[in-house]
Amino acid sequence: MEFRFATAGLLALSLTACATMPGETARTAAPSAETFEAAPVSQLVDAVSIPFETFELDNGLKVIVHTDRKAPVVGVTTYYRVGSKHEPRGRTGFAHLFEHIMFTGSENVENFDIPLEAAGSTGTNGSTNPDRTNYVETVPTGAVDLALMMESDRMGHLLGAVNQDKLDKQRGVVKNEKNQGDSQPYGLTRYLISEGLLPIGHPYRHSTIGSMADLDAASVTDVRKWFIDNYGPNNVVLALTGDIDVSTAREKVQRWFGHIPRGPEVVQPRAEPVTLASPVSREHVDQVPLVRLYRLWSGPGLQSPDSAPLTAGLSVFGGLASSRLDKVLVREEQLAVRVSSFYDQDEQLGTAYVTMDVKPGVDRAVAEARLDALIADYVANGPTADELKRAATQIVSGQIDGLEQVGDFGGKGVTLAEGLLYAGDAGFYKRQLSAIAAVTPDSVRGAMQRWLTRPVYKLAITPGPRTEKGADMGGWGDEGTVPPPKPDAKLPAPPLVTGPPRPMPPVGLVKPLVFPAVERAKLSNGITVALARRTAIPKVTMALEFDAGSAADGAAKAGRQAMMMDLLKEATTTRTAQQIAEEEERLGANVNAVTGRDVSAVQMTALTANLAPSLALMADIVRNPAFADEDVVRVRNQRLASIKQAMASPQGIATRALDPIIYGSAHPYGSVGALGSEQVVQAITPAALRSEHANWIRPEGAAITVVGDVTMGDLLPKLEAAFGNWKGDSAYLPMKDLTVAVPAPQPRIVLIDRPSSPSSMLLFGRVLPLTGTTQDTEALDLANEVIGSGFLSRLNMDLRETKGWTYGIGTGLTGVVGPRAAVVQTLVQADRTGDSIKAIFEQMRAFPKAKGVDAVELQRVTEGNIANLPTRYQTNASVLSAMLTNRRFGRPDDYQSRLADIWRGVDAAAINAAAAQYLQPDDMVVIVVGDRKAIEGQLTGLGLPIEYRDPQ
Incomplete structure (x- = not known):
C-alpha cells in the first residue's frame, strides 16, 4: 500500500521458584486464571456491530451513514474504484500519483490541508492500493459541510487546477517515497514477490508506486485523461460516520455532489490467482543482516469461501504468538529468530506468506528443510479446534478495537466503505467475522490443500552488497525488451472550461472536548490506581508502570532493562511461554512489556468479560518471571539479530548514534537506546536479569492506570486479587540521576x-x-x-x-x-x-x-x-496515553x-x-x-x- 504521507495502516481482517537475592522483591504468588472460562467467539462476534443506512444519488454516488454520537466528530471517508490494477501498460503508478495530485488543490480550493486543519480535522490523508484510492478525514460536526464541499470539488472541479508545476512536484515526491522504501533492509522484496508469483501483464503484478519511467513520461494531458476516465461519482463510495444521521447526510450530500455528472464506468480487469507451472526459486542479495526465507503462493480474493479458512489457518501456523512456527523453529529448535505466516488479501487475489529469518550460525539448508517439512505436515493435517478458536478470538477482538474510531484509516468508515465497494454490502465485515468464527479443522485443511499444494515460489534474501536497483523494478515487467517511454515534453495542455466559483462554507459551532473524569484509589500495598471509565466498547486498556526505562541502564548497561522486560512473557514460575501465549489468545487479551526512556511498563488490553482471568495472567507475568537459561539464550539471540537489523537501516544507524553524542555517555539518556549494544546483550546472564527485575519491577512507586468499560467498584477487587499481596522492600530503592551534566554543544x-x-x-x-x-x-x-x-x-x-x-x-x-x-x-x-x-x-x-x-x-x-x-x-489507547503523560510530567x-x-x-x-x-x-x-x-x-x-x- 502506498500513502501520501506516513500514517498507520488500515484495519486488518484482511517454572521453578528462585531464591530471593539481596535487595530483591519476593515473588509472591499471583492468582491463577485456570478456573475462568473465556467468553465464546460467537458472543464476541455479536458485540461487533456498526449499524448503517445507505442511499444513492442519481449520478451513481453511493453513500453509507453510520450514527455514533459519543463524540462531536464525523469521519468522512471517500473510496474511488480505481487502483493500480486498473492501470494499462505505460501508465503504471498513475493511480498513486493522482492520489498525491488530488491533495494539491482544485478549482475552488487552493490547498486541501489548510482549511481542514484550520477547522480541526485530523487524519487528513489518502492511500492507494491495487483495488482503490481512498481519502479520509475526521472533522468536528460543524465542519462537515466544509469537508463535503472540498471532497466534491476534488471529485467534480479538479482538472482546471492540474498544471505542469503540480505534476512535476508530485512526481518528485513519489520518487522520494519510492527511494525511501527501497532504501530499507529487504526494501526490494515487494517487487520480487509479485515478479515471481505473477506473469507480465497480470493486473496485480506491477507495484502500486509504479514505474519511474512511466511517471517521468506522464504529461498534463495524460493525467487529465486518467482523471476523466476513472473519477466519476458512479465509481465512488462515500461513508459518513459519527455525529450525523441519514436525513442530515442525504441533504448535504445531494447539495454538494448532486450536480457532478456521471463518468465512464471503471472496468474490473480479470485478475485470477496464478498456478505456477513448477516450483520457482530466486536468490536476492541485499544489505540485510539475516537470511530471510519466503514461501509464497497466490490465492483467492476476499469473497472466496476459502478466504476465512486461509486467514485463520495461516494465523494458527505463524501469526499467533503460540503459532506452530514459533513453537518449533524459534522456541524449541532455535533455527530462527523470527517467523510468520499470514494471508494477505486484495479484492480479487490473495497471497499466502510463510517467512523465516534464519538464526545466525544455523545451516541454511537445515533451516529450509525443517521449514518445508513443517509446512507439508501442517497442510496435510491442519490445525486443532482449540487453535482455531484462539485465532478467531484474537481476530474478532482486534475488530472490536476498530469500533472506537469513526474515521481515519483504522475507523468504521473504512470498514463499511470497503464492504460496499468490494462485496456490494457495507455489512460485509460481519459476514467475514462470522466466517472466521465458523472455520473448522476440516475446512482449513481443505483450503490449505487446495492452495498450498500447488507449486511454491521460494525466495531467499541473503546478506551482501545490493545487486539490483529499485529504480529499475516495480513496472510492467517488459522493461528492456521494448523502447522506454519518452520523457514528458511539458507541452501546454489544452484549456479547460471551468464552472462558476464555489465559495467554501463557513464552519459551524465546534463543541468542546469532554475528557473522561479520572477516579483514584490505592491497593492495600500502596500501588496507586487511576481509572477513566469509557463504555464505547466492551474492553479495558491498562498500564502498570515502573520508574525505570532505558535510562536505568545508561550507556554502560544499554539493553539490560529491555531484555529483562522482553523475558517477562517468555515464562513464569508456573507457565511456559507457550502456555502464556495460548492463554492470552483464548482470553482475547493482549499483554505487552515495553521499555520507554523513563519508564518500564506492562500494558494490557482485555475484554471486559474476561478481565479477571486476564489480570491474573498479567500479574503472573509481572511478578513471577522464570528467567530460565534456555529462554535467556534464545531471547539474547533474537535481540542480537534485532540490533543487526537496526544497524542495516539508515534510520536505525542514525538514531543509535544521536543520544550518545548529544547527551554524553555519563548521562542516563546517553546510550544507544533500549535495544542495547551487542557487547552488553551478549554478556547478560539469568542472574543479572533476576537482579534487574528485583531492583526495578517492584510495587513501591508502581502505578496502575486503566481506561475502559469497568467501574472502580468492579475493578478494585480484581486488581487487589492480582496485585494486592505483592510486597516489596522499601529499604532499597534504586535511583536514576537525570541531573548529570550533558556535554557542551559541538555543532x-x-x-x-x-x-x-x-x-x-x-x-x-x-x-x-x-x-x-x-x-x-x-x-x-x-x-x-x-x-x-x-x-x-x-x-x-x-x-x-x-x-x-x-x-x-x-x-x-x-x-x-x-x-x-x-x-x-x-x-x-x-x-x-x-x-x-x-x-x-x-x-x-x-x-x-x-x-x-x-x-x-x-x-x-x-x-x-x-x-x-x-x-x-x-479511543481507550489515546486516553490512556494522555493519562500516563500527565502522571509522568x-x-x-x-x-x-x-x-x-x-x-x-x-x-x-x-x-x-x-x-x-x-x-x-x-x-x-x-x-x-x-x-x-x-x-x-x-x-x-x-x-x-x-x-x-x-x-x-
Missing part, C-alpha cells in the same frame, strides 16, 4: 557511510535547557508545529511540496522527564543531501527572525488544535480539558519567542547516513566540521 556533521543508498538519512539534534516537568511550555509545542511537526509545517512544505527532495520531514521535542532534546529527521534524495541541510538551516533561522508566525499558522495551531481535541481522544488530571484555554492564551509573540530560544539550528549536531562517495562533496561547503564514523 558538526557526523557522516556515516552506507554504500549504494539512494537516499540520505538526516538526523539533527541538540539538548534543550528544560525538562519534561518544566511547565508552561505550550508555546514551544506550538512553535514546533509551525516549523516542522505536521504536513503543513514550514519544513515539510518547503522540502517536500516545493522542492520535492523528500517524502516527508518532521521535527520533535523528546517527551522525557529529564533534559529534552529538539530533533529534525528526514530521508532526502542523495543528490540533494547538502542542499537539504542548507535549506533546513535556512528555514529554522528564518523563524522567527525573518518571518514570525503568521495569522494562518497561528489560527491553525491554536483554534485548529482546539477544534480537533475531541477527535484526538476517541506532573500535570493535573484535567490537563486536556484545560488545553483549549491554554492555547487561546498563546499569542504570536510567545510562539516567536519560543522559536528564537529553543528551535535554532546553530548548536545542532547533524548526523548523515548515506553513500559517502555520492554525498561527501556536498557537505564540505556547509561551514561545519565533518566527523567520520563507522556504522558500528
